[in-house]
Amino acid sequence: MRQSKNRIVELEGILREGGVRVTRQRAAILKILAEAEDHPDASELHRRAKEIDATVSLSTVYRTLSALEQQGVVQRHAFENATARFETADAPHHDHLIDIETGAVIEFRSDKIEQLQAEIAAELGYDLVRHRLELYCRKRKE
Amino acid sequence: MRQSKNRIVELEGILREGGVRVTRQRAAILKILAEAEDHPDASELHRRAKEIDATVSLSTVYRTLSALEQQGVVQRHAFENATARFETADAPHHDHLIDIETGAVIEFRSDKIEQLQAEIAAELGYDLVRHRLELYCRKRKE
DNA sequence: AATGCAAATGAGAACCATTTGCAACTAGCT
DNA sequence: AGCTAGTTGCAAATGGTTCTCATTTGCATT
Ligand SMILES: [Mn+2]
Ligand SMILES: [Mn+2]
Ligand SMILES: [Zn+2]
Ligand SMILES: [Zn+2]
Numbered sequence: 291m292r293q294s295k296n297r298i299v300e301l302e303g304i305l306r307e308g309g310v311r312v313t314r315q316r317a318a319i320l321k322i323l324a325e326a327e328d329h330p331d332a333s334e335l336h337r338r339a340k341e342i343d344a345t346v347s348l349s350t351v352y353r354t355l356s357a358l359e360q361q362g363v364v365q366r367h368a369f370e371n372a373t374a375r376f377e378t379a380d381a382p383h384h385d386h387l388i389d390i391e392t393g394a395v396i397e398f399r400s401d402k403i404e405q406l407q408a409e410i411a412a413e414l415g416y417d418l419v420r421h422r423l424e425l426y427c428r429k430r431k432e
Numbered sequence: 433m434r435q436s437k438n439r440i441v442e443l444e445g446i447l448r449e450g451g452v453r454v455t456r457q458r459a460a461i462l463k464i465l466a467e468a469e470d471h472p473d474a475s476e477l478h479r480r481a482k483e484i485d486a487t488v489s490l491s492t493v494y495r496t497l498s499a500l501e502q503q504g505v506v507q508r509h510a511f512e513n514a515t516a517r518f519e520t521a522d523a524p525h526h527d528h529l530i531d532i533e534t535g536a537v538i539e540f541r542s543d544k545i546e547q548l549q550a551e552i553a554a555e556l557g558y559d560l561v562r563h564r565l566e567l568y569c570r571k572r573k574e
Numbered sequence: 575a576a577t578g579c580a581a582a583t584g585a586g587a588a589c590c591a592t593t594t595g596c597a598a599c600t601a602g603c604t
Numbered sequence: 605a606g607c608t609a610g611t612t613g614c615a616a617a618t619g620g621t622t623c624t625c626a627t628t629t630g631c632a633t634t
Contacts, residue, residue, distance in 0.1 A: 311581060311630055332621080347584045352621065368510070370564070373620060387556055396556060403548050407567055410540055414529055416569035422512070423565050425549055427558035453601050453610060474592080489613050494592060515591060 297324045297380070301363055308361050318342040319354045329367060329375040329386075329395045369395075369424060385423040398425075439466045439522070443505055450503050460484040461496045471509060471517040471528075471537045511537075511566060527565040540567075 301320050302312045310316075322338045330338070332351050339346045355376055358364035365379045369388055375395075384399040403423065411418040443462050444454045452458075464480045472480070474493050481488045497518055500506035507521045511530055517537075526541040545565065553560040 309581095313582065313630070315583075345584080349585075349622085350583060353582080356622090368512075370510070387553060387558060389558070390561055398552055398556065400548060400552055403545055403552075406542060406545050406548070407565075410542055410545075411529060411567050411569045412572070414538060414540065414569075415572050416529060416531070416567075417572050419532060419568050419570055421565070421567045423549075423563070425553050425558075425563045426561050427553045427556075428561050430554070430557050430559050448602095451610090455601070455611065457612075487613080491593080491614075492612060495611085498593095 301378075304361060304363055305358075310357055310361065314343055315339075315346045315350050316354050318346055319351060320358075323358070323364060323376065323378050326377065329377050331373040331375050333373070335376065370426060385425075387425040387427055390426050390428055439520075443520075446503060446505055447499075452499055452503070456485055457481075457488045457492045458496050460488055461493060462500075465500070465506060465518065465520050468519065471519050473515040473517050475515070477518065512568060527567075529567040529569055532568050532570055 298317075298321050301324060302317065305312055305316070305320075312320075318339045319335065321342060322335055326335075326338075332355060333348065335355070336346065336348045336351045339351060355364060355366070359366055363379055364376055367375045367377070367386065369375060369386070372393075381397075382399070383404070384397045385403075387396040387398055388394070389396070407421055407423075408418045440459075440463055443466065444459065447454055447458070447462075454462075460481045461477065463484060464477055468477075468480075474497065475490065477497070478488065478490045478493045481493060497506060497508070501508055505521055506518055509517045509519070509528065511517060511528070514535075523539075524541070525546070526539045527545075529538040529540055530536070531538070549563055549565075550560045
């Protein structure tokens with residue numbers, strides 16, 4: 291996928307601009323993140339990154355994820371009693387539906403809900419900075 | 433407050449029916465929970481419960497909270513990077529706005545949002561079982 | 575190409591909220 | 605009062621994540 295390759299180069303640029311060095315390990319982690327279509331946790335990212343560069347340690351995965359999160363390149367999710375999961379922050383904002391039977395994570399977006407949230411915050415005298423919306427569901431029967 | 437007293441007796445009844453013994457320690461924790469107007473965490477509940485019964489241990493606070501949660505009497509919240517917070521589940525459903533500067537927790541309810549969530553789940557082929565909606569906000573300036 | 579140095583790394587220890595094992599206790603029933 | 609399964613306090617374990625530190629490495633500069 292040359293799309294993904296460009297994206298990786300772009301991400302590396304963002305890091306360099308932020309004064310963050312692009313090491314072998316970070317390159318591996320970035321590639322894995324850019325290619326991921328799911329919401330892997332740290333140890334799954336570690337497992338995948340090791341296939342590219344066997345020296346990547348779990349510590350570095352965590353450290354890199356934190357760095358990327360601060361750069362705004364990666365987003366961290368803490369779903370109900372589960373380890374933290376990550377995804378690149380390039381897609382437009384969306385929220386998540388979690389299948390409580392399979393653990394599958396489905397993305398969705400509702401402009402109406404987004405707007406309502408801002409309105410509610412405003413009514414209470416607040417500015418909405420960020421929010422967390424997760425739907426825990428069961429697949430409809432029949 | 434005799435209201436609160438009745439509520440406590442009621443809660444104890446629910447427990448007994450569920451085959452859960454109402455011990456000295458649990459009575460203390462229940463009373464604290466029933467009186468709480470905020471969203472305390474386990475160690476804060478422990479601190480308060482000890483004023484009623486100094487023998488209450490933190491383990492028992494945790495064990496009791498888990499039991500109460502399973503009985504549906506207590507609700508657990510895991511707000512952004514913070515310890516778990518608890519509240520009795522007697523009030524009608526509501527969601528929370530968290531002041532990211534002070535940590536204050538404000539309750540709100542929007543029937544529109546509640547309905548939209550169910551609709552979104554349905555569109556995706558799911559039944560909404562429960563959800564989590566948290567607004568992280570900053571007090572409006574001026 | 576060699577140098578210098580701050581940033582980054584791997585390994586393992588530390589952290590810390592929460593859970594658990596166990597021996598001593600006790601609520602609730604006869 | 606006595607029985608017994610549920611409950612307790614304590615201490616130790618757990619497990620995801622962060623931190624420490626000696627060593628390595630990226631990269632700007634000669
Ligand atoms: Mn997503
Ligand atoms: Mn509440
Ligand atoms: Zn959203
Ligand atoms: Zn709600």
